[in-house]
Amino acid sequence: MRNIHKILITLFIINCTAASASVPPPQGVVLFIADGLGSHYIYPELMAETHDGKKLQNTPCPNITAGGLRVLYVKAPVPKTGPGHSVIVTGNSKATTETIPETTTLFDVLQNSEEFVILGVMERGSSSNMREKQDAILYAKSNSIRSPIFKIQHKNAPSEILKIMEQRCSMMPEYVNNTAGVTRYCMYNRFAIETAEKIVKTMIQEYPSKRFLLIVNVGGLEGAGHYTKFSTYSEVIKGLDVDLYSFKKLCRDNHIVFLFTSDHGISFRTVDSRGGNAGSDYVKKTESLYIPLIVSAENVKTGILEGEHGQEDIAPTLLGILDIANTLDADGKALPIKNYANIYATTDADYVQLYQGNSLVDNQTGKKVVFKYLEGTYRLRFVKGNTTTEQTVSLEGDIMLNVKVPDTTQPTKTPPPTVKRTQTNHTTRYAAGMILILFVNIIGIMLIRWIKD
Template structure:
């Protein structure tokens, strides 16, 4: 009986000390933007309609909609390609292409963290977007039937030679994709080229430079083009093509623990089943089919399930940073989706040392201009010190939080001494509780 009781106590102690796994931070991220893909045509929750209110068919797209998390209601502020791409990468609902050079983008923050920015873009490749990339393979012409692709390099981070060689090789293969292609098949092959090129770039990075972190942005343009130039039926056929072609890329990202995000810049609306579609004109821009886009996310550190509520396109940029465990230093107040399994506290400071306390107990200590305290919940006290100055700040962490601490010129040593005295008292109390617990356990197990 005593032995059984002893085992039970030990088991309880062990279980009490185990914390749930927060999940591994993905080292890289793939962002796929399907130009013109409306969520009304692939989500089971919605039914698309014509402008006159007649219901339209939609398709089952299991590979497109499968992911760790799926946002049901995501609305774009402006259903146009240039502004929408700008919103996605800045988190600013009023962003325009010309603003990218003067505002903070996800690429600016990722470059500062040592990420390589790569891109394959068939649309959304305006000049200011291209300049955000270290290397981009983009469609210099917007012709589906006579596509011309070009490589552009900016090299904020050094781009591996194998990546440029792969882009060059893939560009030379493009004419073969489009040979003898007609109708819906031409648009499907156009999309397939970008998706398979992206897959090859991921493989090259992982096989040759496994420790390099990167973001790969992909834009496939065939869905938008087919919507504008054909009809609703052909539009769905081209979406079915992407659903088939995307599976290997998503599987590769999952195997390599690379975060994968699928979204669109805007949707597509149709006046009639047989008419050409649109999204930006006065007849289309207020229709929900134009304004609602999919957002499907996969990463080893996010919760699984459907995300309800009303969300906006500007939430995508801070969510990307959150998934990668990077501070939100964007120029807007946009917040990330509440999908990560844990919360981080980021401290941006010129202090020489930063200590993190909770309930008078020292939790962690770090140095540097950008500090990350991972897997937090509750109220904390931050103590930042330098040679002559010290400051104390309280913060509640429920979601990723960024705190900027600039050291004052005058010393505040009394506050430090007060906190450190409380710290000593806290340690003594913890020791007393532990000793009492040990004595109690011994009495129970005799």
């Protein structure tokens, strides 16, 4: 019996390993922005202070901070709502709401490269220029929490999603009527969270073949920070953490990427004073500038990433998680948080060969080539006629190369050699993983029967 237990445990471990190597690409991603939430209030490694130097008690957030990867230090270039949201979706540290129309945004890249549906539920930060780039968005027409008015703007959106948005829009007053204080701010946040949860469920059930990005923004916390004192602000953080539990679980169970962040933080002059972020007394405070960045995805490492990073790194990092080339016109960089790396190359070569050591891993043709799921150091050979250009790369994260091979005197194209590829794509990995799981289970059953006999 003891041997049977050992075999079962071994099979479980092998099955988990095989399954992790065979995960298909995520159907979608949730980009969750908690307006006015500073990382120093929720990260256990950090601690906020008032302007007069009094330390503020950290607010435990087991649902927000647990699991996935936390980036410890992420700084917002400008701790204001408009610029914060603009930087997040463009990857450009100097972005504003006015620059969005002429800037390549995260929305543009996803729509053009993978035909993502871009959806939004936003209580703050939804500038008209941002809304124009989304397929459907439910947004607050004003920042009033006491008497909120929500509208819907859409183009080419899935019909069932529009039905959900219309239903939820009519239900908004029920959330905040006859409420006050902490409860009102929490219920305002809850409306956006529960609406977003219904949208994700609908996309999963009704449109399983459509990939999507849902940007969610809650505004109750920033309202609490601006109009109440720290104790109320802290209680609203607790409420946000509780309300996020089922939403994050839904995303985790359905392989949806969940990225949690903020547009800016809040700082308080004293424990009993109102908070702020953009005024001259607040704008340079650590508590106003540093924001959380927490990523939950199956291809992302777990733990903590230290070092100084910027809010402009969020969009490039998200593209990296989705295995989409970063074509943003931005100064942000993808953080090295994936379990592997990709090489994206634009070239005029006839073909490109990828070597690791002396082993030929893969070769590809085309003006744009992609080598995925890599680890370590590789050598690339760009071949055009009789001319070859080589580059060696050590991968810590995705890289993009633009390689022009010098002109050759022989214009005839050289066909690539036929090789058996050792690097597989997601579909092959998925099939191989399933075969491995089936094989291991069959062997396990045979061993158990043999022991019993």
